[in-house]
Amino acid sequence: MDSITQAALGASVAAVVAGRHCKPKTLLIGAALGTLPDLDVFIDYGDPISDTVKHRGFSHSLFVLLPFSLLLTALWHHYRPTVLSFGRLWLLVAACLITHPLLDSFTTYGTQLFWPLDNSIAVSSIFIIDPLYTLPLLIMLIASLMWREKMAKLCSIGLIISTTYLAWLVVAYKVIEHRIEQELKHTPLANKPMFISPTPFNTVLWRFIILDDDKYYEGFSSLLDPKDDDGYPIQWAQRERGRLPLKQPSEHVAMLTKFASDFVQYQTIDDQLVVTDLRLGLIEYLPFRFIVAKQSPQQGWQLIAPVKMEERKVKPKHLPALWLRLLGSRDVNADLCHINECPSNTVIKT
Incomplete structure (x- = not known):
């Protein structure tokens, strides 16, 4: 705290x-x-x-x-x-x-x-x-x-x-956990590793992550969500989690992966390997992102001393969508799922 x-x-x-x-x-x-x-x-x-x-x-x-x-x-x-x-x-x-x-x-x-x-x-x-x-x-x-x-x-x-x-x-955590388990009970994502956390500065709107091999799913649920005949339907964004391109994880990658309970993402950005802790933050605002290796045509991947990437600043235009979602509006799910404006991300409903 x-x-x-x-x-x-x-x-x-x-x-x-x-x-x-x-x-x-x-x-x-x-x-x-x-x-x-x-x-x-x-x-x-x-x-x-x-x-x-x-x-x-x-x-x-x-x-x-x-x-x-x-x-x-x-x-x-x-x-x-x-x-x-x-x-x-x-x-x-x-x-x-x-x-x-x-x-x-x-x-x-x-x-x-x-x-x-x-x-x-x-x-x-x-x-x-x-x-x-x-x-x-x-x-x-x-x-x-x-x-x-x-x-x-x-x-x-x-x-x-x-x-x-x-x-x-x-108690609120358990309520949200039960909702998500009920929603995923008869889907391919049932029993997959799941992480739940409150969104910044409140405990009304909660964020979820589910790991699925080289992909992960991210979604939101609010304690103020209205219930329908099917319970509390949740929309998810499918995102690329990536795979570690190294033959074996370095000491630092292994350390971070264990710290994050395997909820990490691997990305290649400008020939640099970036490892991100997916638990802390939300959507594109993930503060714990580290460059751990660089790639060259001659030598392939070479480990480097870890460098923490600069945190992205929150864009004011995204705050209304978060506030409306907190109040229980599902119409903004797609806006939240696409905050990073990446066309490869698709919203799915499990």
């Missing part, structure tokens, strides 16, 4: 744990602890793919944060004694640190909660920036600064609202 959300979450958690001992500086400490795990973004792992894959690694691991919280608490308790007992102080520090990766694990990007074990947790039920999650926390934090005698109570209200919303998002 974004830094503002993590700071607000950390401050709110600190206020609740501190209880009647909560002061404005408690909120500041909680906010700092809540953003601390993301300082790993300043670590250079040598190339953009490694930087992408290894972010939310050791600094988000419960196996690291729990002992680190004990060390931090011991130092704090020794050099800056507080009215809180050692146990209460440790609970404050640990809760602020650990709620950060726990929240991150609900996003699409994924979080290595159990590093160094080689797995990643990604519920994919919330976008990395969601105002409806963040605003209750911020509003109650501001209110707590105005009514300081009620700091802990007000912050607990904000946490209850945001946590309830987070739980609802998992």
